Amino acid sequence: MRTDAPSVPAEGVAQATPNRRKAPPRRRSPALRKAFPYLLVAPAVIYLLAITLYPGIFAIYQSLFVVRFVNWTWTGLGNYQAILQDREFWAALGNTAIIGGISLTLQTCIALALAYFAYRDPFIRGWRILYLMPMLFMPSAVAFLWKLAFNDGRVISDMLIGLGLVEANVDWLGNVWLARLTLIVADVWQWTPFLFIIFVAALQGQDQEIEEAARLDGASWPSIFWNISLPMMRPVIVVAVTLRGIDITTMFTNVFVMTQGSPGGATETMSYFIYRQGFRMFNFGYASAASVLMLIMTIIIAQTVVKRAFHSGKK
Template structure:
């Protein structure tokens, strides 16, 4: 009987201990209950704002000064006026758009082709994880690998010479388009998997009944993909392109390790231009002005692409 009483007492004690928690939850005001989820995410939001919003606001503030270490001289919009007439800045912007545009186009084509076969072919589908391997390497390690292949080790030149395509070694840093090609190849090799995994996920999440109806009507798989699947995932493609475009606008590691802007600044991207102005000539206010201009151009371009893609997706 004592054992039974002890068991029953323990069973009654457990609900009794839970009742104070229920009473505490009931005593909370409706406003506190509504604010509770926001309080949970507040630390993460504050942290993200601290590492994104504050540096951006600080760069805008600094762009109105001539900064030489501890000496800050107000210059108003002089940095922006000087930037508008700086041929090196606009050349860096043109290099970024040219190199980034070619790299992004090649990445989209390769990633979409791989996604099409990985989505359809069961054999390739099983090897999807292998396509993601280049993205797992550090960008600096990838840059050094391609520097060894193109410049230091002359692996590419030796391979082309053995195939009989060239007679002597190629100077990848002495030719404008060869130097740009090194940056494009390095970027395409590492970041095509990023677009590939997004495209595969988009193809797998589309409505299968539409494709099945087209297949029953006699449409081939390429026709289904081009006329049905591709328009359906157009908003996803736009978002993926914008994400990669923003990343390309900040291309720095490959330029710093592979070319350093040579020859003649023809491979200098806008990020490397900002680095050179800030940390080589120590003109921090001018570098901040260039960063602000780059940010504004990136935001406007991203808004335009996404808005047009989603508008066309609705129609």
């Protein structure tokens, strides 16, 4: 015999079902919202400070001592006084200025000329990636390549003999200016593309309406480039040349591989001088003092050049 179960009223079902409402999302505090972007970049900032700020502070601290491996003797500003009276230091500083100045001037002129043609010519503009090839090689490989071409392999000398310009093999590393020339050629060949790509980007970023208006007035492209594009590129040129100049002051690989400061220290740059003092003569405090002085001089010169260039551009 079948008995039907008593029916449960709808009100009872509604009362038995728990009230499941979604909890509102938690809102972050205003302080946490402001600090969140800084928390994201904090690891990268800490890492950069660890590999840049700490070595600089340690070098300044070490420059106040006479350091011979584990023996540290307080000398205060004695290292700085000795460096300012060191003829080798001033000679290395002069070599850096001469080699770097000539190299930077050639790089700037060549890069501007290449940018002039690459910006206008569609064919050259389509293959401008080829100009970046030297910059992709390792600096040590480039130094070995040019040392082989100039001295060890006699490639340049054989070419000059074949052209009838010289009668015998040229000792490139035995003459002061020829040795400097080898360093300049290697540096210009590798790092001119750095300035070239910046100058091309600056030309492409200019307002095309100004160039078109000058064309309508009958101006030729060389006149437009010299009187319109070049003045507009001045801030970019100043910044690019300043960055490249700072990098030239640290020229070490070419000197170490090609000349090692010869002949008679005529190609010894500041970086090689610091290396020689620290890792060949083991005078680490003296080398640290030289690096600190070089850093101060580089900052002062770069700041002065950039400040004057931008200030004169506002007038």
